[in-house]
Amino acid sequence: MLSKDKQVIKNPDSEFIDEVVEYVKSFFGDDAERLRACIQCGTCTGGCPSGRRTAWRTRVIFRKVQMGLKKEALSEPELWDCTTCYTCQERCIRAIPTTDIIRCLRNIAFREGLGIQNAHVFVANLLGKFGHAVPVNDPTKAVRKKIGLSELPPTVHSYPDGLEEVKTLLQETGFIDAVKKIEEIKAKEKEEAEKKKK
Ligand code: SF4
Ligand code: SF4
Structure with missing residues (x-):
């Protein structure tokens, strides 16, 4: 062999x-x-x-x-x-x-839906929700304030209308559907792996 x-x-x-x-x-x-x-x-x-x-x-x-x-x-x-x-x-x-x-x-x-890692799905969902792959969190806000910046950067974080536009783009380009498809594939893979363990 x-x-x-x-x-x-x-x-x-x-x-x-x-x-x-x-x-x-x-x-x-x-x-x-x-x-x-x-x-x-x-x-x-x-x-x-x-x-x-x-x-x-x-x-x-x-x-x-x-x-x-x-x-x-x-x-x-x-x-x-x-x-x-x-x-x-x-x-x-x-x-x-x-x-x-x-x-x-x-x-x-x-x-x-091939070769995609869980970390990619995580980041893709952040993008879909916040319009940022790395959204600003409380510790970042505190640092920004400390160095004299506004807590939120002048991005979709500060402009909710812009966030809606980003969401529309992600929907229209098929990004959101692709992420959903990958989540389904991953859930199926997990289910099959668990079945094999039994
Ligand atoms: S890391 Fe740089 S050198 Fe390596 S495959 Fe990617 S682009 Fe090419
Ligand atoms: S450098 Fe890499 S891509 Fe270019 S011919 Fe050589 S093996 Fe192929």
């Missing part, structure tokens, strides 16, 4: 790379096509500050996309370890817009 890292690839999604390229193109233009030209040289991984401290491997995610391993690529929790510092994009020998592609892969993962 082959070891886990040498398993035969079953059911690759040959259209995945086209899906990714088209999606990246819609934001960043035709350079997205260069993804097809990745030769696995590893320059991106070698200079990646996140890869030094985590299991995230830039080169590997592109290989997974090229090979049609959609679920594996999008489910990788390490996909979220990229800090979007753009070092790899500046260094790629094939001028592939690597960081832009990673950001787009995250969007696709979010849409598909």
